[in-house]
Amino acid sequence: MAERIWISRVSNLVRRIVRHYGAASAGSIAAIGLCVALCSSAAASSSALFCVLVPHFKDEYWLSVGYGLEQEAARQNVELLFFEAGGYRARAKQIEQLGSCTKRRVDAILIGAVTSDHPDLTEAIAQAARNVPVFGLVNELHADGLSGRIGVNWHEMGYAVGRYLAERHPEGSPLKTAVFISGPPEAGWTSPLETGLRDGLAGGAVAIIEVFGADTGLRQQLALVETALDHHPNADYLIGSAPAVEAAIGLLATKADPNTPLLLSTYISHTIMRGLMNGGVLATAFDDPVLQGVMALNQAVSVLASERSVEVVGPDIVLLTNSDKNLVDIRISPPEYFPDIH
Known part of the structure; x- marks a missing residue:
């Protein structure tokens, strides 16, 4: 049964977003130390390690995608490293994050691209894909070498x-x-x-x-x-x-x-x-962003096991209205959820 949505006018989620974006400088310094710890623990672990790159979490939609990814990652024994570029105009930052993930020798990269076809980003993706499987996540992406993509039309x-x-x-x-x-x-x-x-x-x-x-x-x-x-x-x-x-x-x-x-x-x-x-x-x-996260994680795990690329897949699109009787059954991330960002 789908999870019941928690309704709160001023939720823990809002406070966490404010703390995160209001302390960006301190977070950058802390992330350096955290990265060392995570890299050491990942090296010692037998679980797979995936990088997840998204435009930003200021849009609550991406929180539900991240939640779906984390829920399925826990079930599949996969460790996730979340990165946000900072916005749809942060192309250079996302390219930098691609390079960082490649150097970490992660098992897969899932990217919610900030642009679908800019040559700088698509070339960076093609280069990364020569060393690690890269999967498109939600956003339209026209890049060579993708091993799969989850998304809707x-x-x-x-x-x-x-x-x-x-x-x-x-x-x-x-x-x-x-x-x-x-x-x-x-x-x-x-x-x-x-x-x-x-x-x-x-x-x-x-x-x-x-x-x-x-x-x-x-x-x-x-x-x-x-x-x-x-x-x-x-x-x-x-x-x-x-x-x-x-x-x-x-x-x-x-x-x-x-x-x-x-x-x-x-x-x-x-x-x-x-x-x-x-x-x-x-x-x-x-378009069920939680399910898209689950599907993306499953797709990456499946492709790694089979070494075969797959086509774009995604949930069916439905229209919700304020007269629908089943709104409480629609699943999004819980109000207190916010991913750890590196």
Whole structure:
């Protein structure tokens, strides 16, 4: 049975994120000593050692991916080293982390790439793959030498949201407007997501009047929300990334204007789940990030055992709405979970 979601308005998770990102300098110094200890213990252990590289954990979505990885790693006797680049524009940092993982002689590298096709990163991945199996994790990635990838079709993620709105406002009904707030253009998922959203809206009576994009940290997405609502105060809908919708929830709560836009998210997070359950969020596309973590770990273990590369696989995409009766059965990471980052 799926785990029941823990609902807490101010959770341990929030406090841990604040502590982590508020003490980055001290954490960097401590990580040096921790790295020595981890490397020594890994050398003495018989368990496999995997590196997991992600854009950042400021977006709660990645916490659920990390949780799925850790849960399955414990079952499979695999040790994980988590690294975050710091954002979708931290390409050089992620390349550096690839090199560090290769030098550690880890058994596999799982990478949530900050860009899908920039030649600097794809070449670094190809070089790393000559020495250690490399697996794409969640994000679109066009690199040579991958041993596998777990992920979903982000066109379908956008399409699910667009189709929902098109059915809610079919062609011939009064025209509704929407602003769309997404991630940065260099992220591999943003372009197919927008294309899918527009394809889903086709034949309906909802029009996207402006698109905004930036890194998916809460601060950057909040700035976009403020700009979008300033430009289009009468928009009927705000469609956004999970951090954008989270920012919109907080911003709109401070306003007395009853004509605020209805909110839809293009993917899940803890805040989005709470919003669905309390009615503040209308709908979201759900690609089961916990299961993607589990599948990624299983894929890497399987490929290492067989030495055969595999094709892209991932969970089915479903649309969750605030009227669904089974929201309490949807699994995301517990509110107190935050991975150890190196």
